[in-house]
Amino acid sequence: MAQPVPEPVPEHAPRPTVRPCTAEDHGAVLALVDADRLPGQPVCTAEMLHAALSRTAVLETGWWSEIEPPRTDVLLGAEGQVTGVVCWSVRPRDGAGIVLWLHGREHPGTVRHLVDHALASLGEHRPAHAFASASPLTLGLPALPVTHRPATDRALRDAGFGPAASWRYMRHTRSGSAPAEAYPLAEVISQGEAGWRLKVRSHDGPPAAEATVDAPVDGIGAVRWIGVEAAHRDNGLGSTLLQQALRTLYGNGAREVILYVDDQPVGGVDDRTAANRLYDAAGFTEIDRLLSYVRP
Known part of the structure; x- marks a missing residue:
């Protein structure tokens, strides 16, 4: 057939x-x-x-x-x-x-x-x-x-x-390691619906450290910026400020917090070792690596 x-x-x-x-x-x-x-x-x-x-x-x-x-x-x-x-x-x-x-x-x-x-x-x-x-x-x-x-x-x-x-895209969850109890060194300044600015001043007045956090969206807060002046580094101020930022977000309805660590040089410094160590120690975990692209 x-x-x-x-x-x-x-x-x-x-x-x-x-x-x-x-x-x-x-x-x-x-x-x-x-x-x-x-x-x-x-x-x-x-x-x-x-x-x-x-x-x-x-x-x-x-x-x-x-x-x-x-x-x-x-x-x-x-x-x-x-x-x-x-x-x-x-x-x-x-x-x-x-x-x-x-x-x-x-x-x-x-x-x-x-x-x-x-x-x-x-x-x-x-x-x-x-x-x-x-x-x-x-x-x-x-x-x-x-x-x-x-x-x-x-x-x-x-x-x-x-x-x-x-x-580096990182995430911290409330169910994970809780923000450590710490003396609230930073002044928390409301920026309305956008979120809060946390500022630590040195004894003589100028800012020693600063952080900016976004108000939670669907229970997700974000740490947009955290910086410590050179003269005040290596004394735990950055860790204390980050913990206070987390407590601010979780105290205002966040269930989780995200942040982005860029790999671009800032002020001629391209080593992110200290920043990554800070976030790792605070309980953030890496979710993914992010890339942008260019075609000549």
């Missing part, structure tokens, strides 16, 4: 469909963002997505205030479902392309197509950056978490991007 002849396989599979993101896609986009959510990050809300799509968020750092209105496209699967999303823009002052964020459930083919689509839309010969600024979709996450998102990291490298900057 003759065997059926299989149908010929097309030499080139049809390219996935990409189109602009619409309001009807927002639910699917939120699901894609949430699929990549890290420990210590809140669930992305419709308000956060709206800010990311329209560039309405007020961020302390980054390029969101100096870029053109971002463009966001979605990738559709065979059944017309949204399988990926990518957002990019252009920085007018130097013409650089900016891949702001993308999500595709870490499916290698999906994220590679999203990267290729963004670059093709920007122009292949334009210098480009990727994940080089915090987006409104997260609680200040400044770059790509490479351990949790290896497919995106690989797609960027395959497209010619290389690492530009790195951070």
Whole structure:
């Protein structure tokens, strides 16, 4: 009995469909963002997505205030479902392309197509950056978490991007080691809904140490900055200030606290050994390493 002849396989599979993101896609986009959510990050809300799509968020750092209105496209699967999303823009002052964020459930083919689509839309010969600024979709996450998102990291490298900057993303939980009881040396200054500033003054008046912490969002607080003047280091002041910062956050509703340790030189000093030792000793654990990227 003759065997059926299989149908010929097309030499080139049809390219996935990409189109602009619409309001009807927002639910699917939120699901894609949430699929990549890290420990210590809140669930992305419709308000956060709206800010990311329209560039309405007020961020302390980054390029969101100096870029053109971002463009966001979605990738559709065979059944017309949204399988990926990518957002990019252009920085007018130097013409650089900016891949702001993308999500595709870490499916290698999906994220590679999203990267290729963004670059093709920007122009292949334009210098480009990727994940080089915090987006409104997260609680200040400044770059790509490479351990949790290896497919995106690989797609960027395959497209010619290389690492530009790195951070250590760390988390402290209330169920872990509790902040040590310590004399509250710092003056706690409210900054309204934003959070608090903790300031320690030396005996002669000038600041000796300072910290800035963000008010909890969905039970997640953040240590944004902690610094000790050179003349007051090596005496435990930094540890005491950090403990007071943690107690301030936990006393105001935080269940966990996050921070980012950047690896960039500050004031000519690029050794983060002391800072990492401080956070490790306080009970913070590393969640991921974060990378931003550049393509000449």
